[in-house]
Amino acid sequence: MIRIQRTILVSISVLLAAILPFTPSAKGQTPARPRDDAQAGKAWPQQAVRAAHGMVATDEELGSQAGVEILKRGGNAVDAAVAVAFALAVVEPAAGNIGGGGFMLVRLASGKTTFFDYREVAPGKATRDMYIDKDGNLDKEVSVIGYRSVPGTELALKTYGTMKLPDVMAPAIRLAEGGFPVSEKLAREFDRERPGLQQFSVSARIFLNAGQMFKAGDTLRQPELAATLKRIAKNGAAEFYRGETARMLARDMAGMGGLVTLDDLGHYSPKIREVLRAKYESGAHTWEVLTSPPPSSGGVAVIEALNMLQGVPLKGWDDPQSVHIVAETMRRVFADRAEYLADPDYSQVPVAGLTAPCYAKELAATIDARHASTSKEVKAGAPHACGVSAKHDPAPQTMVSLGEGPHTTHFSVVDAAGNAVASTYTLNDNYGSHVTCSAGFLLNDEMDDFTTQPGVPNALFGLIQSEANAIAPGHRPLSSMTPTILLRDGKLSFVTGSPGGPTIISATLLSVINWMKLGMEAQAAINAPRFHHQWLPDHILMEQQFPPALEQALNAMGHATKRRGHIGLVNAIGIDPQTGERLGAADPRDDGAAVGY
Ligand code: DON
Numbered sequence: 001m002i003r004i005q006r007t008i009l010v011s012i013s014v015l016l017a018a019i020l021p022f023t024p025s026a027k028g029q030t031p032a033r034p035r036d037d038a039q040a041g042k043a044w045p046q047q048a049v050r051a052a053h054g055m056v057a058t059d060e061e062l063g064s065q066a067g068v069e070i071l072k073r074g075g076n077a078v079d080a081a082v083a084v085a086f087a088l089a090v091v092e093p094a095a096g097n098i099g100g101g102g103f104m105l106v107r108l109a110s111g112k113t114t115f116f117d118y119r120e121v122a123p124g125k126a127t128r129d130m131y132i133d134k135d136g137n138l139d140k141e142v143s144v145i146g147y148r149s150v151p152g153t154e155l156a157l158k159t160y161g162t163m164k165l166p167d168v169m170a171p172a173i174r175l176a177e178g179g180f181p182v183s184e185k186l187a188r189e190f191d192r193e194r195p196g197l198q199q200f201s202v203s204a205r206i207f208l209n210a211g212q213m214f215k216a217g218d219t220l221r222q223p224e225l226a227a228t229l230k231r232i233a234k235n236g237a238a239e240f241y242r243g244e245t246a247r248m249l250a251r252d253m254a255g256m257g258g259l260v261t262l263d264d265l266g267h268y269s270p271k272i273r274e275v276l277r278a279k280y281e282s283g284a285h286t287w288e289v290l291t292s293p294p295p296s297s298g299g300v301a302v303i304e305a306l307n308m309l310q311g312v313p314l315k316g317w318d319d320p321q322s323v324h325i326v327a328e329t330m331r332r333v334f335a336d337r338a339e340y341l342a343d344p345d346y347s348q349v350p351v352a353g354l355t356a357p358c359y360a361k362e363l364a365a366t367i368d369a370r371h372a373s374t375s376k377e378v379k380a381g382a383p384h385a386c387g388v389s390a391k392h393d394p395a396p397q398t399m400v401s402l403g404e405g406p407h408t409t410h411f412s413v414v415d416a417a418g419n420a421v422a423s424t425y426t427l428n429d430n431y432g433s434h435v436t437c438s439a440g441f442l443l444n445d446e447m448d449d450f451t452t453q454p455g456v457p458n459a460l461f462g463l464i465q466s467e468a469n470a471i472a473p474g475h476r477p478l479s480s481m482t483p484t485i486l487l488r489d490g491k492l493s494f495v496t497g498s499p500g501g502p503t504i505i506s507a508t509l510l511s512v513i514n515w516m517k518l519g520m521e522a523q524a525a526i527n528a529p530r531f532h533h534q535w536l537p538d539h540i541l542m543e544q545q546f547p548p549a550l551e552q553a554l555n556a557m558g559h560a561t562k563r564r565g566h567i568g569l570v571n572a573i574g575i576d577p578q579t580g581e582r583l584g585a586a587d588p589r590d591d592g593a594a595v596g597y
Contacts, residue, residue, distance in 0.1 A: 042588075042591070044527055044588040045523055045588060046523060046524070046527070047521065047523050048521065048522035048523040048574065048583035048584055048585040048594065049583070049584035049585075049586075049594040049595070049596055050576070050581045050582070050583060050584075050596070051581065051582050051584065051596025051597055052580075052581055052582075052597075053071070053415075053416040053582070053596070053597050054068065054071040054072075054077070054080070054413075054414060054415045054416050054582065054596060054597055055412075055413070055414050055573045055582035055583070055584040055594060055595070055596035056068050056071070056080060056084060056411070056412070056413050056584070056594070056595055056596070057411060057412045057413075057571035057572060057573055057584045057585065057586045057592065057593070057594040057595075058084055058088060058092075058409070058411035058571055058586070058592065058593065059088070059092055059095070059096075059409050059411070059569060059571065059586075059587075059590055059591075059592050059593075060087075060088060060091045060092050060096075060592075060593060061593035061595065062087060062091045062175060062180055063084050063087045063088040063091055063092060063096070063411065063593075064084070064411075064586075064593045064594065064595035065171075065595055066083045066084055066086075066087035066171035066172065066175070067080040067081065067083055067084040067087075067411075067413055067595075068080070068595045068596070068597055069083070069171055070083040070163065070167075070168055070171070071413075071415055071416070071597065072597060073163075073167075074162070074163075075161070075162060075163045075167075075168065075415075076160070076161065076162050076415050076417065076419050077106075077413045077414060077415040077419040077420055077421045078106060078156055078157060078159075078160040078161045078419065078421060079157065079161045079162055079163040079167075079168050080168075080413045080415065080421075081104065081106075081153075081156070081411070081413045081421040081423055082153045082154075082156060082157045082161060082165075082168045082169075083168040083169070083170075083171055083172070084411050084413065084423075085153050085411075085423065085425065086098070086153070086168070086169050086171075086172035086229065087171050087172045087175060088409060088411070089172060089225070089229075089441065090172050090175040090176045090180070090222060090225060090229075091175055091180055092409055093207060093431065093442060094189060094193075094407045094409075094427070094430045094431050095407040095408050095409040095425070095426060095427055095430070095499065096409050096425070097427050097432065097441050097442045097444075098228075098232075098240070098441050099427065099432060099437070099441045099442050099443040099444055100120070100425055100426050100427040100428070100432060100442075100444040100446065101118050101119045101120035101152070101425060101426065101444065101446060102118055102119070102152065102423065102424055102425020102426060102481060103115065103116065103117055103118070103119065103292055103296060103423070103424055103425070103479070103481050103483050104116040104118070104152065104153070104156050104421060104422070104423040104483065105275065105290065105291070105292060105421070105422045105423070105483040105484065105485055105497075106156065106159075106160055106419070106420070106421050107290055107419070107420045107421075107485045107487075107492065108160065108419045109417045109418035109419050109492070113275045113290055113485075114156075114159065114160070114272055114275065115272065115273045115274065115275045115292060115293060116152050116155055116156045116159075116270060116271075116272060117152070117270060117271040117272070117273050117295065117476070118152020118153070118155070118270040118271075118425075119295055119476040119477070119479060120444060120446045120476065120477070121268060121474050121475060121476050122447065122450070122471055122472060122473055122474065122475050122477070123259040123260045123261065123264045123473065124259075124261065124263060124264050124267075124473045124474070125259040125261070125473070126259060126447070126471050126472065126473050127471065127472075128470045128471050128472060129453075129471075130471060131447075131452045131453065131471075132452075132453055152270040153237075154236055154237040155237075155270045155272070159272075160419075165232070165233050165236060166233040166234065169229055169232065169233040170233075172229055173226055173229045173230055173233065176221070176222045176223075176225045176226035176229055176440075177221070177222075177223065177226035178221070179219040179220055179221035179222075180219065180220060181216075181217055181218070181219060181220075182214045182215070182216055182217065182218045182219070182220050183216060183591075184216040185590070185591055186214070186216075186220070187213075187214050187215055187216045187218075189430075190207050190208060190213065190214055191213065193207070193430060193431050193434070194208060194213075196431060196434035197431060197434050198211075199434065200434060200435050200436060202224075202435075202436040202437070202438060202440075203431075203434055203435060203436040203442070206222060206224075206436055206440070207431075207436070222440055223440070224438065224439060224440025225439070225440030225441055226440070227439075227440070228245050228439040228440050228441065231243060231244055231245055232245065240265070241265045241266055241268055242262075242265065242266050245439050246262055246265045246266070247262065248437060248438050248439045249265065249437050249439060250262040250265065251438070252437045252438055256435070267474075271345075273293050273344075274293060275290050275291070275292075275293065276290070276291045276292065276293045276299040276300065276303060276351070276355065277289065277290055277291075278291075278303045278306065278307065278355060280306060280310065280516070282516055282517050283516075283517075283519060285488050285489050286488075286489055286490075287486060287487065287488055287493070287516050288486070288487040288490070289302065289303060289306065289484065289485075289486055289512065289516075290484065290485045290486070290487065291303065291482060291483070291484040291485075292481065292482050292483055292484065293344070293351065294341060294342070294343065294344040294349045294351065294478075295342070295343045295344060295476040295477070295478055295479055296479050296480070296481055296482055297337045297341035297478055297479065297480055297505070298479070298480050298481060298482025298484075298504055298505045298508060299482055299484070300337075300341065300349075300351055300354050300355060301333045301334070301336075301337055301482075301505045301509070302482060302484060302505065302508060302509050302512065303354075303355045304333050304336065304354050304355055304359075304360060304363075305326075305329050305330065305333045305509050306509070306512070306513075307355065307356075307357050307359075307360030307361075308329045308332070308333075308360040308361075308363055308364040308367075309325070309326065309329055309364075309513070309517070310357070310360070312325055312364075314326070314513065314517055314518060316518060317528055317529050317531070317546070317550075318547075318550060320550055320553035320554055320557070321369070323531060323540070323550065323554060324369075324372070324554060324557055324559070325367060325369070326509075326510075326513070326531075327372075327531060327533040327540045327554075327559065328367040328368075328372070328373060328533075329364070329367070330505075330506055330509075330532065330533040330534065330535075331373065331375060331378055331533045331534075331535050331538075332363050332366070332367075332378055332381065332535075333505075334502070334505075334533070334534040334535035334536075335375070335378055335379055335380045335381070335535045336354055336380045336381055336383065337505075337535075338380065338463070338465055338466065338535065339380035339466055340354060340380065340383065340466070340468075341465075341466075341468075341469070341478050342465075342466065342468035342469040342478055343468075343469070343475045343476045343477070343478065345475075345476070346468075346472070346475055347468040347469075349468075350383045350384075352385045353383030353384045353385050353388075353390075354383040356383065356384065356385045356386050357386060358384075358385075358386040358387075359381065359383050359384055359385075359386075362381070363381055366378070370557065371557055371558050372554075372557050372558035372559040374538060374558075375535050375536050375537075375538040376538070378535065407426065407427060407428070407429060407430040407431070407499060408424060408425065408426035408427070408428070408481065408499030408500070408501075408504070409424070409425065409426070409499055409569070410422070410423070410424040410481075410483065410496075410497035410498050410499055410569065410570065410571055411423055411571050412495040412496065412497070412571055412572055412573045413495075413573070414492070414495060414573045414575070414582050418491075418492050420485055420492050420495045420573070421495070422483035422484055422485050422495045422496065422497045423483055423497070424481040424482070424483045424497045424498070424499065424504070425481070426444070426446070426479075426481065426499065427442060427443075427444040427445070427446075428444050428445045428446045428448060428449065428460065429445050429448075429460055432444040432445050432446075433445040445460075446477060447471065447477065448460050448461075448477075449477035449478060449479060450465075450469055450470065450471045450475075450477040450478075451465040451466060451467065451468075451469040451470050451471070452471070454466070454467050454470070460501065461501040461502055463501075463502065465478060480500075480501060480502050480503075480504040480505050481497070481499075481504055482497055482498070482504055482505055482508045483496075483497040484496050484497055484508055484512065486512060486515065486516060488516075488577060491575070491577075492575050493515070493516075493574065493575050493577070494511075494512070494515045494516070494522075494572065494573070494574050494575070495572060495573045495574075496508055496511045496512065496515075496570055496572040497570065497571075497572075498511070498568035498569055498570045498587075499568065499569050500567060500568040500569070502532070502534045503530075503532045503534075503541070503567045503568050504568065506530065506531065506532035506533070506534075506567065506568070507530055507532075507567055507568025507569075507570055508568075508570070510528070510530050510531075511525055511526065511570045511572055514526075514528050515572075515574060521583075522572065522573070522574035522583035522584075522585040523583075523585045525572065525574070525585065526570050526572055526585040526586070526587055526588075527588065529542070529543045529545040529546050530543050530566075530567040530568055531543065531546070531567070532567055538560060539559070539560035539561055539562045540554060540559050540560070540561045540562070541561075541562050541563075541564050541567065542561055542562070542563055542564070543563070543564060543565070543566060543567055544563055544564075544565055546563075551563075566589040566590075568587070568589075569587040569589055569590045569592060570585075570587050571585075571586045571587055571592050571594070572585045572586075573585065573594070582596055584596050
């Protein structure tokens with residue numbers, strides 16, 4: 001318990017505001033791993049789901065249905081997105097909880113775009129070296145704390161929604177109160193997460209059926225969560241930050257030795273940030289990429305990579321040459337990520353330089369078309385805007401290695417008018433800290449996204465990040481979440497994003513390349529095999545779908561390779577340019593569901 005107490009942190013995020021506590025303590029926690037739950041042998045859909053009006057694509061059918069219910073009742077994409085976010089908080093406890101944080105990218109049919117940042121923030125009592133023990137070593141077991149907020153979603157709803165909070169929260173409240181049938185996937189997950197969940201009495205009672213364990217088909221009811229959702233529906237996000245829910249959370253924190261206080265909760269606020277944009281020519285069309293600004297590292301990385309790939313003739317992922325060039329691009333982009341990205345409210349992030357086409361050209365020129373480079377020789381570059389020379393030679397200290405990844409969820413919504421939402425949010429690890437507060441929701445362990453000790457990999461992703469991402473009260477930890485929207489000739493074309501820690505960036509980038517540059521059908525763009533290179537460790541991580549011959553060809557070029565079952569879970573929506581139909585492409589890797597009407 002002492003260890004757990006040390007671990008509790010809170011991050012605050014905007015969605016609905018919550019706060020969060022913990023870090024997964026290593027003791028009793030199953031090793032972090034990506035969810036890889038698509039049922040063995042279940043055939044993947046080969047075509048996207050088509051619908052004339054609206055479409056919602058999420059990890060869970062019940063979550064997608066909640067969004068469609070709101071669309072059919074006349075709500076717009078933002079109303080539906082808020083409904084989905086709350087519904088996933090009930091039916092996808094691994095990731096969709098209100099005790100985490102995230103980003104929501106909105107593009108209205110009018111052309112207006114907004115980025116809602118409800119990322120968690122470190123509590124007031126957080127300190128830079130809070131995870132370093134008396135001997136100066138990083139205690140990885142305690143780095144998972146966080147707190148978050150619910151205000152993000154409410155802010156989005158107030159800004160662009162047309163319905164009231166109680167209306168959009170109705171499906172979530174129904175699911176929490178009346179219960180829903182536990183799927184095979186969920187029953188498997190509870191079983192897998194048992195070592196972590198059983199350490200905490202509220203978690204064990206709710207998710208492990210007080211030790212009896214749930215079977216597929218059993219009903220999961222969450223009365224405490226239902227009561228919390230009802231209070232939020234009635235009182236708004238203020239309930240989460242200053243109301244009874246905040247008091248419950250603060251009491252739990254104090255009881256368990258967590259750092260989040262009522263004062264932290266009361267001071268949290270979501271932020272509206274400017275959307276990152278870049279234009280490309282491809283296939284005789286002009287494309288605009290709208291994506292996530294810092295504290296996401298993903299939008300900068302995706303634009304930097306697409307800039308480097310301008311004019312590169314990619315053939316597809318059965319072509320070793322194409323995989324090689326994109327992997328080398330990822331290597332360089334991740335070297336820059338490690339060096340330069342952090343909370344923009346407290347650091348000068350050189351976004352303009354990193355996303356400048358001429359800087360990308362210089363970086364691309366360092367790629368050997370036939371041979372792999374090594375991450376020993378590839379360091380972060382010296383980003384600069386076009387027409388401005390690089391100011392300094394960076395001396396990067398940072399290194400990255402890849403851990404296996406935890407949990408987060410991405411969903412996409414498009415309504416009948418063409419308004420679109422791309423939203424990704426996270427508890428960080430699967431089931432976050434595994435701690436469920438007395439208000440019935442799981443707390444995140446987002447603190448591990450900070451640089452827990454410069455030069456030492458963080459616990460969940462093995463990321464070694466820069467000093468600029470160090471822990472400090474009120475700072476937002478750097479994120480990889482990358483909700484992204486594409487326009488083709490000025491019109492909505494593709495809505496995408498993914499979970500997966502650092503692999504979020506690669507999975508999102510590949511979905512964009514598949515749709516925009518390779519012209520794949522929407523479902524094919526999601527099904528296509530994925531790979532990832534994050535500079536360090538120096539290998540290409542490849543899904544099992546790649547044939548051995550392709551791996552051998554990469555090895556012959558000098559690439560080390562490693563296999564992983566699945567990378568990312570991209571729930572995307574494309575727009576058919578001919579018919580305007582919405583093409584729902586959920587990720588079959590985890591039995592995602594696209595529902596339209
Ligand atoms: O914000 C981030 O980058 C991480 N907390 C995301 C974690 C994640 O995607 C785990 N998912 N599978």
